[in-house]
Amino acid sequence: MRTAALALLLSLAAVAAWAQTPAPTHAPAAPANEATTAVPPAASTPAPPAPPAQFPASGYTSYSFKDLGAGSGFRLIEGAPESGVSYSVRRDEVITAARLHLILANSAGFPSDARLEVALNGDQVGTVDVGGDRHEATAVDLPIDPVLLGDYNRVNFKLLGVAANSCRINENGPWLSIDPTSAIDIASDRLPLASDLSILPLPFVDQRDPHKVAASFVFAQNPSPATLEAAGIVATWLGSLAGYRGVQLPASFGAIPPGNAIVFVAGNDSLPGVALPQAVGPTVAVTQNPVDPSGKLLLVMGRDAADLKTAARGLAQGGGAIKPGAVSAVTPSDSAERPPYDVPGWLPDTRPVKFSELASEDQLRSRGFRPDEVRIDFKTAPDYFNWIDTAIPLLLHFHVTPERVVNLGASQLDIAINGNWFRSLPLAEGTAFLAPDIPNHEETVNIPPYLLTGRNRLTFYFSMVPSPECDAAGAAALTEDVDPNSTIDMSQTPHYTAMPNLSFFANAGFPFTRNADLSRTAVVMPDTVTTDDVQAFLESMALFGEATGYAGTRAAVVRAGDVGTVAGRDLLLIGSYTHQPLLGDWSYHTGLVIEGGELRVAAPSTWEKFQMLFEWRNRRGDTGDVNDWLQSSTSGEGALIGFQSPLNDDRSVVAVTGSDAAHVLQTSQTLQSGDQLAKVQDDVVLERGNDIQSYRLMARYDIGTISRWTWLRWSISDQPIVIAILLFAACAALGAVAFVVLGVKARRRLQGANR
């Protein structure tokens, strides 16, 4: 059926005759040293309707195995000769040609008759002769009939010619490695999608495209705060849809760039090249990009900025708010404010959560004696109180079948969170000495709370040892399951944390994302915004959307002068040192001084130095180091700064700033690059290219709620000097009382007065 549908699609594509295809392409990662000819599929393979087209020399996209989730490639050995990788196709693409570009190497003494069998979705697509020594990595290209590719695909590799019985895995025997830079190369034509609102979020977001979601935000002129509020809603919406892939949301004033774009026009705004319908209320429309036939424009329209916001809210809501067709009036329904921590993307913390809510049964299963890790990804609020009393119980059920092939006493389940192993559970109770092996099927373990971050990956690895009764058939059928009814329970853990903490901001948009609808967020923009400022703003908002998995519709955008109206909110300041006046205004509070467009940190006063004596936890760094770093270059820097709001003790401020607007943008984009995120910590982060420095300079403040008893212990737990003084004072005082009282008593007793 699927093949037929694809064939139909293909023919449609042919009819459309979409000649030139400027889809995002790039050259293959590593050109092959020497391309070996692959043996064509065996005769048993159902013959395709036409021989696969010659693969084009350029203009194709490479999806490396690394990108597809096999970060370390594959190593096929005796006893474990199979592996595979998954790939999904964009919905608006028609694949014209596909091939596997494999980079292979093997060990010395590899069997000469060994072959690598490749299957796609269960159908064999080719065999590669991999016998003999192949110490140098060698590239092999294997053409794939595009007809065989469905929406979701699995490519399987099986090494033939070595022992397959997985009861006897031989880690030290011959091996064949498939490098992670191996790739699936796809040449495709893009399908023309209709200008229809009913397919939203297509074409702006495609869930199967692993690349960043890219769309320009177009404004008729320099946008007002109210217009930015509307744009912010759309940005969080895109962010929530983009998820881990991230976004790229450049801004444009008065001109339409190529590619997909979101256009905000109110009242009589006009844009060159676009025929704008007159909006009589909140309206959205989708139309062709006049400067790029492969791009679409999403028009967000209205009589004024308020209408734009309404329209944006409708977009974010989706469903019935927008009617099908090219143009639709928007009638969003009213929604109540979301309470704090009621965040769709975060693990619910009012009840134990079953694993079945977080992963499919298949994702919770691994196979064989050398299983893949079972991974459960989940996001949580980052501010769980991760201190001594906290416990995050995992109630685990697990089993392996068939048990007879496994030496349960010697096997174990290793559990890690975020790459940190914290517990191994034996698969059988007792040891060989004390008790016979009784299979262990459930256990409650506690996740050490300090290992938890906002984004978490819980990893289960079944470390399996075959039993003497192991046979090939049983081993081939061996599966290990983490039961979907296992639970993780955050409900016993309060929210309480020391701030400022930019790591929370970078990883989870915290504290802004506490309210998923951003109803406690205000963004303070420069009085005159540049496109870079707006992009920084939009991408920050998208970050919040990604963190919450929800389109926040209630964020406020204000100019510095109006900050008093949003004193009850957490503040996100955007703009360079010279364009964001609050940075200078609040320097008495932050100790950050801006002079001649340059940032400097004021040395702490004597009083502050005295206070620091009693700040044992989160000690503040030396301001001299920071100033030295700032002065070490004249090329300027980007800065991310967190501190307590001067307007409200319970609220926080994060400033995305820098020497100029370009640095501001660069800083906001640091937050999108996974590998740099770990460097973002503490409360002042400075960056210059790849040089990212984190400093702790701000006064600490705690947010959240814990019991009085816990608060008392928490508060004194970082005060060794105070506690020592308490001890000395109490002993001195009690000792003095005892000295006087006992002395009197002793005298009386020696006088025989106790008659």
Added chain:
Amino acid sequence: MSAVAEAPQPITREPETPPREARRSRVSPGFIVIILLSVVMLALVAIAPMGLEEQALFAIGTCATLLVMRRFANRYLVLAMSLMSVAVSMRYIFWRITQTTDFQSPLEGFLGWVLLGSEIYALLVLAFGYVQTAWPLHRRPVPMPDDVRLWPTVDVFIPTFNEPLSIVRDTIFSAMSMDYPRDKLKVWCLDDGRRAEFRRFCESVGCGYISRPDNKHAKAGNLNNALQRTHSDLIAFFDCDHVPTRSFLQMTVGWLIREARLAVVQTPHHFYSPDPFERNLKIEHQVPPEGRLFYGLVQDGNDFWNATFFCGSCAVVRRKALDSIGGFATETVTEDAHTALKMHRAGWNSAYLDIPLAAGLATERFAIHVGQRMRWARGMIQIFRLDNPMFGRGLSFGQRVCYTNAMAHFLFALPRVVFLLAPLAYLILNINIIRTSAFLLVAYAGPHLFHTLITNAYVQGKYRHSFWNEIYETSLAFHLLIPTMRTLVAPRSGSGFNVTSKGGLVDKDYFDTKLLRPHIVVCVALVAGIVCGILRWWWGVPIDVKSVILINLAWATFSLMVMLAVLSVGRERRQVRRSVRIDAELPATIFLPDGRQTGAWTLNLSKGGGAFRLEDATLGDHADKVVVRLPCGSQDALFPATVVGGGGGILRISFAPLTLEEEQLLVSAILGRGDAWTGWEYGPIEGPFRSLTRVLRVGLGTVGAAVRRRDGAEK
């Protein structure tokens, strides 16, 4: 006895007020505020949960402060040091309970809680101990009234069961020689052995003799029987080997005359022969003997709280107090302490005089020592269960603490064994019974142990050196473990009174293998654990595991060191002399048969003979028969003797066979002098570090001896 009736009666006026300490010391409201504030502050100190760095800083700060305080220590600072020690230990225990008990298996949890329970016990005993010894009273004697008619009549009870007459006769002689009006003093030998030899001896020296047809209630029954048959105001008790000095009654009775509600005046039990520890470990006069802590510090500290208890001997008791509680307690095997407790409950007071006024023989062999302590332990735990001093009626706060601690002390066996063996859980079984990182454990346990060690070394330094507590307790722990636990569960079970035998001789060196079997097993286990630990270290383990191994290795090594020292106690060394020789410098005169004489000073003296340094050195070589004049109280006495050696101004003599009268005089000359035992050398105060090296030397000595013996056997 009849003389008493004619004497004026008002020895002390009976108070009209109730016997309870009427005037409770009132504490002012200001003090109460300070106390409450301080308690809150200390509670904060105890609960503050710090991380490694913070706790390390806190630990260093408190330990350094303690060292400074010790340097300037006075009575006030010692009180503050004790409070600090308890506070720091409370902090440790609170941390242990709240943060190190995340056990991951039932076995681990069981062992972990047993260890933690032992630590909590140790902390309780530590805190009670500080209270008990907060203010040693250093009571001095009260002079006797000038009017002898006001002196009360005194019976002296010397109970005996199976001890040889050769031992008991010295005691009887000395008791009869005490300075007291003859008509107010009567000495009674209470012979539960019903021996004709004793009856004849008593008749011949003029001592009262009481026996009874049965041995019901053992010693307590014997004493109660005698109580019914005598009538004096006061009774002095001496175990049959405790020889009193002449001044005993002069020093003790004064307090009983002054205070009408005073029931007991207790004095220390002093031993002039070395106990098994002193003899077998060769530490006599270098390390204070085992009993010194109790009689030098604890009883004196108890006295402050009016909680000194009667120890069965070397004490004077008011008959009226005994009568008021129906005589000696017979429910438990330690009748003395139980009787004292009952008197305290009835509102009577007690007093303690830390002046050695009687001396006796220490237990000869370790095996006997073990048997004696087993009885004490069982008895005290019986009282703890049957008549609990912490919760029963009629006691003051201090009395409750002191009595409870005296009894809780004897529960040491289980915790002591647990502490010894705990490191093996990790080294051999690979079980983590303290669930935390090694560094954190050091940061928390470090100040706890340091404060305990330093503060105790200061408080107890004169009476017990650091680490000797471990040796004394460990040596007994294995044998006490089961009897004490059984008694704790079923206090009425078990056998009755066993008499501690004394006066025997160890005629050759031997190792008491049978008695020390558990110790040897534990030593072997500890060595095995240490070897396991070292092997695992070499195995190539990560640093955090190495740190755990290191801690457990250090712990096991300390345990092993203590165990080796304890093993030495079982190496019984030969005892040669039958009559104990006393080193004393007394003025004497030596008369030669030819009429010449010279002044002399005794170098040592025993009932068999003695050595003298002659003032006229030339006279020593000229005779084989001499007569010696020695001071015996107010008079001097002459003793014929044979010269057995000498030269260079030294004369060694052996006394000729003496008459009973002469023997009584000689005993009072040797053992009955009022100052006989004052200035006894207990050994200099030793710091913890030097004490540790001594323990180490003792332990290594055992290893050396074992190796030598093995070599000898092979040859």
